[in-house]
Amino acid sequence: RKEVEQDPGPFNVPEGATVAFNCTYSNSASQSFFWYRQDCRKEPKLLMSVYSSGNEDGRFTAQLNRASQYISLLIRDSKLSDSATYLCVVNRRSSGSARQLTFGSGTQLTVLP
Amino acid sequence: GAVVSQHPSWVICKSGTSVKIECRSLDFQATTMFWYRQFPKQSLMLMATSNEGSKATYEQGVEKDKFLINHASLTLSTLTVTSAHPEDSSFYICSAHGLAGGRGLAKNIQYFGAGTRLSVL
Numbered sequence: 001r002k003e004v005e006q007d008p009g010p011f012n013v014p015e016g017a018t019v020a021f022n023c024t025y026s027n028s029a030s031q032s033f034f035w036y037r038q039d040c041r042k043e044p045k046l047l048m049s050v051y052s053s054g055n056e057d058g059r060f061t062a063q064l065n066r067a068s069q070y071i072s073l074l075i076r077d078s079k080l081s082d083s084a085t086y087l088c089v090v091n092r093r094s095s096g097s098a099r100q101l102t103f104g105s106g107t108q109l110t111v112l113p
Numbered sequence: 114g115a116v117v118s119q120h121p122s123w124v125i126c127k128s129g130t131s132v133k134i135e136c137r138s139l140d141f142q143a144t145t146m147f148w149y150r151q152f153p154k155q156s157l158m159l160m161a162t163s164n165e166g167s168k169a170t171y172e173q174g175v176e177k178d179k180f181l182i183n184h185a186s187l188t189l190s191t192l193t194v195t196s197a198h199p200e201d202s203s204f205y206i207c208s209a210h211g212l213a214g215g216r217g218l219a220k221n222i223q224y225f226g227a228g229t230r231l232s233v234l
Contacts, residue, residue, distance in 0.1 A: 043226060100147070102159070103149075
C-alpha cells in the first residue's frame with residue numbers, strides 16, 4: 001500500500017465549479033500535512049498547510065481527519081489558473097530534527113472555459 | 114523571490130558521462146537538504162537526505178555509488194549522477210528545510226529548487 005494515496009483523476013471541470021480532492025495516508029506517525037500544486041514541468045509549490053481544525057485560504061479549504069487518516073482539499077469557484085496537479089503531502093520526523101516529505105501521486109485538474 | 118537555487122535547469126548528455134547538479138540555499142543555512150526524482154506522470158520520490166558535514170542517507174533502492182551527494186557547506190548540496198544512462202533521464206528536484214527560519218521562512222516548510230531536467234541520450 002502506498003504511504004499517501006490520492007484520487008487518480010484527472011478532473012475536468014468548467015470554470016466556476018467546485019471540486020474536491022481526497023487523500024489518505026497510512027503512516028500514523030505523520031505529523032504535518034500539506035497540499036502542494038505542481039504545474040507542468042515545474043517544481044511543486046506549497047498551496048496550503050492542513051490543520052486538524054480545518055483551514056481556509058480564499059477559495060481553498062483543507063480538512064484533516066486524523067482518526068481516519070484522511071485529508072481533503074476543496075476548491076470553490078474554480079479559475080482557469082487553478083489547472084495544475086495537486087499533490088497531497090505528509091511530513092514525518094526522520095533523523096534528528098529533519099523531516100521527510102512523502103508525496104501522493106497527484107491529481108490532475110483542468111479547468112475548462 | 115526564490116529561496117533555493119538549483120542549477121542547471123536542463124541537461125542533455127551522452128550515455129556514460131557524469132552530471133553534477135547544484136542546490137543552494139539563498140541567504141539561509143540549510144543543514145539538511147533533500148533530493149527527489151520525478152518520472153513523467155509520477156509523483157516525486159525521495160532519493161536521499163543530504164546532511165551537512167556527514168554522509169547522505171539514501172532511500173531504499175537508490176544506489177549511493179551512482180548518485181553521489183556532497184553537502185560540504187551549509188548552503189550547498191550537490192548531486193552527481195555518475196555514468197548516466199537513458200533510464201536516469203528524469204526531473205531531479207532538491208529542497209531545503211527552513212529550519213533556521215532565516216529570511217522569515219517558516220520553520221516547518223520545505224522550499225524547493227526549480228528542478229533539473231536530465232536527458233541522457
